[in-house]
Amino acid sequence: MIVRIMGEGQWRLADDKLDALNAVDGDLEKAVSAGDEAAFQTAFAALLEFVRSGDKLPDTELHDSDAILPPSDSSLAEMRELISGDGLIAG
């Protein structure tokens, strides 16, 4: 699967990594719904690290992503806005 981290690029994650990814994503989900900023930062950083451990796609590759993550410096509030509606992408 291909994952984009906004502002950084795209990575390809092997299929056997998906379970691990879901676990990290689950932690993030919990932190977001609990509104816990510190836990969010930790979980989000872990998720990004996990994605970055995959194979970086070359810049010349034109491929859409299976998942897209917001920029690494996003706050909990930004993340919430993003997943709550159409906050992220204008036009």
Place this chain on the structure above:
Amino acid sequence: MSIFKRMSTIFKAKANSALDKAEDPRETLDYSYQKQLELLQKVRRGVADVATSRKRVELQASQLQSQSAKLQEQAQKALSMGREDLAREALTRKSGLQGQIDDLQTQHAQLQGEEEKLTLASQRLQAKVESFRTRKETIKATYTAAEAQTRINEAFSGISEEMSDVGLAVQRAEDKTQQMQARAGAIDELLASGALDDASGTNKDNITLELERMSSGSDVESELAAMKAQLAGGGAPKEISGETPGAAAPQSAQQPVQQPAAEPVRPQDGDVR
């Protein structure tokens, strides 16, 4: 639902709605390419804007640094003249400036970070746009409209994602830069109003004036003492006394207005700085 999935869903919905507008898909290739080039220009402008802000912050920081250094000198001078109160005042002002210098340094680091991010974004987009162009030409040359559709969809989805990404990066950088420009503007106003100048700039502040006054006072005193010593010693007073008053004693009451007032004051100013 997973954070992951939710975000991707939003993203794809947007990308598809853009695609649905296409009538003859091949015609939209050039249009899209045009949009990509525009975005590329926009990112490059963004990099330049952030760089300008960064330089402005650098300039302000160095202005404040030199004022801070000047206050430090003043404090040392005041202390060496036994005026702890003046030294304290100078150091107090200096510590006030330090807060602003620290703030500027933080801003500088942030702007530098944005500049790097945008530069990388611009490089990535450029590589993608170049790939798109190649693919666009292939599609136009090789495929019929029906066959082209799938190819175009693939190419579009790859590039539109990148474009959204870069578009957001530019927007974020602009927001951050604007916030900082507002603060930088406030510091510029402060510098222009003389509120900071007062501490060491062109308008002499009270610390400088006090130091100058003490300094010229002590020059006069030492000249007087030297003259008295010579008179008491008796030897060849006239040659020497012909030189000394011009150099340093014009403010003494005994030496009325023989020379223009402005001239003899200068060397003392020099002494103080």
